[in-house]
Amino acid sequence: MEVIGTFGILMISCVFLMWLWLKNRYSYWSNRNIWSPPYTFIWGNMKSVLFQECSFADITLKHYELFKSAGKKYGGIYMLWLPMFYPIDLDIIKSIMQVDFQHFVDRGVYYNEKADPLSAHLFAIEGKKWKLLRNKLSPTFTSGKMKMMYETVVDCTVGLFKVMDKEIGNSVDIKDILGRFTTDIIGSCAFGIDINSLENPDSEFREKGKALFHRSYLDNIKQFILFMAPNQMKKLNMKSLSDDVTNFFMNVVKENVAYREENNIFRKDFMHLLIQLKNKGKLVDDEKLDSENLTDGENTITMEEIAAEAFIFFEAGFETSSTTMTFCLYELAKNQDIQDKVRQEIKRVLQKYDEKFTYDALMNMNYLEQVINETLRKYPPLPTLNRVCTKDYKIPSSDVIIEKGTKVLIPLLGIQRDPDFYPDPDKFDPERFSEENKNSRPAYSFMPFGEGPRVCIGTRFGMMQTKVGLVALLLNYEFFVSDKTREPLQYESESFIISTKGGIWLDFKKISSNTIELLPHKSNEIIH
């Protein structure tokens, strides 16, 4: 009896101490006179996401609305009990992302270089290490390098036509097909492998790729914990990726690099450029690598770094672009006049280029770019952007100090759906991105690729593969929304990238008079 009594007292004391600790945590913003929307104990402002009642995109829109209607330029929210700074004013956002970037260099994504080498990639790593690697990798994404990889991207449309032609007369889950298309492209460009998931949807690469974005509930909770307490989790040697994923990608890269080096193979892709960085510390055809006074030895990258970078190019590159193409085709299917207009432009530009689908022709499809930008406005694949305050920061024209270590959440989707910047924001209107209209909006009101020194390094590649896929499809097929698409669209709660419940299903008709004349297929492998 006495034991039970002591145990009971101990339990009550623990609960009380916990309550005191949480109470203290939840006073973080009010103690600093910073507004925060109503929260619930333990779950903070994220209860509905944690309970999978709504998606990360929905909660972003809801929070933005709350801040806006309260007339706040910024405030604080709680992810569970973790305070996060929440700016909605574009000038403050500009200061954080660009002007005072040195106070917000990091993103706050968990990585563990030793236990989990693939997690130590450009998206996650921090401080000087990030800056150094960004400098080394930037030359692999110039427009010259994009031109070099263009043929490899166009080659993947062959598989796309085969799949589409096989499905004539059926409704298609367009996200799945485009996910396979971009898996094949990035697999080819980042890993130098012909995956052919378009024809073989069960390929291991495709399965591994899907698993990265469709996590179980428990896996999502684990990612939350890693995000909230990275230092403690590092001490416990926690991994963010499973051994299965790590071993798979590590082996693919090691085998590929060894094969190329032994057989002296040159291929026009990222892997080739990464191998140059491994062996020479620079790209041989670039006269100068902006290396900030480093010796050659310091410029080289390791095999683990090659694997981590190939991995992030794959992870960051395939789902974002296939999501963009999917929503774009959905909107074009709903807006037949815009679909006709963009198809007419594609035909007109190709005529100008002797019906050759060259890189320069692609770059001249301006209305197509407006259509893609409007898609990225309405459906940015990442609904929020993240930063961590790395040095105490005083918000300009205020007394508010953001303390070192505070996480910052920038509500990208909220900004891009704000009627003050985009009247009638649910309307799909590519004219918003005409030269004249886009210049009339404030800076930082459109940033689907992020902004500042940590902007997406793959913007050019992402736009290139998105355009190639759309041109190939729009020239050869007409699209309509299928009854199988659940409308109004609802966002999936399990995915942190914007995606819809039940997928997007489209009906389509072949346009028989058009076939893209692809560039003559040249072998991509050149053996010295």
Ligand code: HEM
């Ligand atoms: C439509 C396609 C894409 C979209 C919408 C997109 C979006 C983004 C966004 C929003 C960020 C965060 C930027 C910030 O925090 O300011 C980012 C970062 C990044 N993206 Fe992309 N991305 C796309 C395609 C790609 C591709 C194709 C690659 C690689 C081949 C890629 C690689 C990366 C990397 C490595 C980073 C981290 C950059 C750094 O921290 O230095 N992305 N992307």
